[in-house]
Amino acid sequence: xxxxxxxxxxxxxxxxxxxxxxxxxDESLLAHYGDAAAFDVSVYDARHxxxxxxxxxxxxxxxxxxxxxxxxxxxxxxxxxLRDAGxxxxxxxxxxxxxxxx
Amino acid sequence: xxxxxxxxxxxxxxxxVVGGEPMVLHCHHYNxxxxxxxxxxxYIDSAPILVGAAAEVAFAQLTNLLSRTxxxxxxxxxxxxxxxxxxxxxxxxxxxTDRGGAVRTHSTHYSTGWKEKFGVSRAPVAFFxxxxxxxxxAAIYHLPLSDVQARQTACRSMGADADVFELGRGPADFxxxxxxxxxxxxxxxxxVEPATSVDRAAVTRAVAEMQLPVNDEGLIPVFGVYxxxxxxxxxxxxxxxFEGEMxxxxxxxxxxxAADLFIEAGHICAFNTMGGIMCSPEWDALxxxxxxxxxxxxxxxVAWWNACGYGTGKVVDLSPTALxxxxxxxxxxxxxxxxxxTADHGVGYLVTGGFxxxxxxxxxxxxxxxxxxxxxxxxxxxxxxxxxxARMTTCQAMGDPYTEIxxxxxxxxxxxGRREGARASA
Numbered sequence: 001x002x003x004x005x006x007x008x009x010x011x012x013x014x015x016x017x018x019x020x021x022x023x024x025x026d027e028s029l030l031a032h033y034g035d036a037a038a039f040d041v042s043v044y045d046a047r048h049x050x051x052x053x054x055x056x057x058x059x060x061x062x063x064x065x066x067x068x069x070x071x072x073x074x075x076x077x078x079x080x081x082l083r084d085a086g087x088x089x090x091x092x093x094x095x096x097x098x099x100x101x102x
Numbered sequence: 103x104x105x106x107x108x109x110x111x112x113x114x115x116x117x118x119v120v121g122g123e124p125m126v127l128h129c130h131h132y133n134x135x136x137x138x139x140x141x142x143x144x145y146i147d148s149a150p151i152l153v154g155a156a157a158e159v160a161f162a163q164l165t166n167l168l169s170r171t172x173x174x175x176x177x178x179x180x181x182x183x184x185x186x187x188x189x190x191x192x193x194x195x196x197x198x199t200d201r202g203g204a205v206r207t208h209s210t211h212y213s214t215g216w217k218e219k220f221g222v223s224r225a226p227v228a229f230f231x232x233x234x235x236x237x238x239x240a241a242i243y244h245l246p247l248s249d250v251q252a253r254q255t256a257c258r259s260m261g262a263d264a265d266v267f268e269l270g271r272g273p274a275d276f277x278x279x280x281x282x283x284x285x286x287x288x289x290x291x292x293x294v295e296p297a298t299s300v301d302r303a304a305v306t307r308a309v310a311e312m313q314l315p316v317n318d319e320g321l322i323p324v325f326g327v328y329x330x331x332x333x334x335x336x337x338x339x340x341x342x343x344f345e346g347e348m349x350x351x352x353x354x355x356x357x358x359x360a361a362d363l364f365i366e367a368g369h370i371c372a373f374n375t376m377g378g379i380m381c382s383p384e385w386d387a388l389x390x391x392x393x394x395x396x397x398x399x400x401x402x403x404v405a406w407w408n409a410c411g412y413g414t415g416k417v418v419d420l421s422p423t424a425l426x427x428x429x430x431x432x433x434x435x436x437x438x439x440x441x442x443x444t445a446d447h448g449v450g451y452l453v454t455g456g457f458x459x460x461x462x463x464x465x466x467x468x469x470x471x472x473x474x475x476x477x478x479x480x481x482x483x484x485x486x487x488x489x490x491x492a493r494m495t496t497c498q499a500m501g502d503p504y505t506e507i508x509x510x511x512x513x514x515x516x517x518x519g520r521r522e523g524a525r526a527s528a
Contacts, residue, residue, distance in 0.1 A: 008474065009474035009475060009476050010326060011131070011218065011219075011326060011327065011374070011475070012218055012323060012326070012327070012328065013218060016326070018472075042313070042315065044312050044313070044384075046308035046311070046312070046388055049301075049304040049305075049307050049308040049311075050301060050304050050305065050308055050388055050392075052391035052392070053308065053387060053388045053391075054386075054387040054388075054390075055387070056312075056383065056384050056387045056388070058315060060315075060317070062318075064317060064318060064319075067323070069382065069383045069384070070383050071383050071384070071386065071387030073387075074383060074386055074387060076383070077383065078382075078383060080323075
């Protein structure tokens with residue numbers, strides 16, 4: 001569930017939103033982007049150095065139309081959209097995924 | 103195949119050395135602002151300096167990296183991979199011969215970054231790429247750097263659909279600098295830092311081990327900026343060569359003018375790169391449990407700073423109105439000593455502007471509330487009167503055992519007499 005969608009200033013002339021969610025992010029979000037042919041998903045786990053740290057992730061489709069930054073356990077993600085003719089549809093699709101999260 | 107991940111971060115000195123060249127993290131705001139500051143002095147012929155500085159470091163680095171690679175295609179592949187790993191964009195060198203050739207690309211950090219920050223340019227702006235390619239041509243074919251030429255004939259920042267670089271043979275059409283000496287590093291002091299809940303060493307290690315995501319265009323969009331990992335001595339050379347030219351033109355006043363410009367570039371760096379970091383999910387993920395006070399934020403961002411290849415910063419004094427940071431092997435000092443010997447004035451411009459900027463963001467800009475990092479906010483924070491101003495109290499380049507920066511909150515006064523950045527004893 002999306003609690004708030006705040007447009008964030010982006011100096012790269014893309015559109016960036018910070019989505020505050022109804023619950024903290026877990027692996028179920030990443031499951032939507034499991035197709036390795038379509039998405040590049042990278043995670044970084046620094047808990048061997050910082051035990052209280054959260055696992056960060058970024059998701060980028062191969063066509064580069066959006067970029068998700070977040071961390072498991074945080075209650076928000078940021079999504080940056082490329083400004084092009086398909087941006088509205090891309091944004092709707094990502095927001096539908098976020099809205100469907102428990 | 104070249105992989106920058108094979109070059110480990112040196113946590114003893116907080117440097118990343120690739121092929122003999124120390125590499126540092128910066129963003130497109132800093133890169134193009136610094137370049138434009140130098141270009142704006144129209145009475146100085148800056149293009150040969152900008153190209154020559156890039157050619158110098160690329161040639162030295164690639165000569166080192168290619169020393170065990172004999173086949174030309176493999177040598178070219180290494181150059182292409184290094185360029186991309188730096189976040190400079192994409193290049194295809196397949197058509198290059200020992201006589202030169204054209205390199206055409208649709209992705210160049212400087213062209214993209216310039217257009218993002220300043221809009222359409224009236225002239226080509228990718229001087230770093232031009233010089234890098236000159237150095238690459240010489241290194242790939244075992245040529246003297248003084249026997250290659252390079253120029254940019256089309257630039258996407260001007261509206262062209264591609265960046266085009268023409269490489270050839272002949273007397274170099276850029277500055278050939280005197281050889282650098284071997285770097286001299288000093289032992290990091292055992293300074294007592296104020297108590298904090300931030301595990302500084304672990305943060306530095308965690309951040310340094312985090313891979314920078316290079317996209318399909320060879321760019322690194324991260325923390326809301328286009329990042330690069332470029333050669334420290336490129337920044338040093340263009341800064342100090344420019345400062346030298348300014349000194350020739352205007353004497354001691356030339357140093358002061360150059361210092362003001364470079365310290366402003368440091369503000370730009372702090373605001374955009376460090377500000378972008380502190381507003382990012384990555385910052386929240388790694389740091390949130392440890393951040394209880396604004397002082398913790400300072401310790402935290404200094405720990406990130408130490409993961410950027412800049413040398414080792416230690417907080418030795420911190421309050422809501424002042425910060426003292428001691429820096430060991432700051433890259434400006436190390437580079438200056440390599441190029442010009444002992445300095446007769448402080449040269450820690452990035453660190454001076456950088457730490458004033460960090461204090462502005464944390465204590466005046468309420469960065470913990472994640473404000474929008476807009477140009478208007480920058481002007482309010484850095485040009486609005488009440489602000490932190492910093493100065494060098496010591497400088498390693500002058501023979502001091504470390505560089506020390508003191509940033510203090512300064513109230514606006516009718517007659518502001520103190521110059522930011524001046525060494526206290528100067």
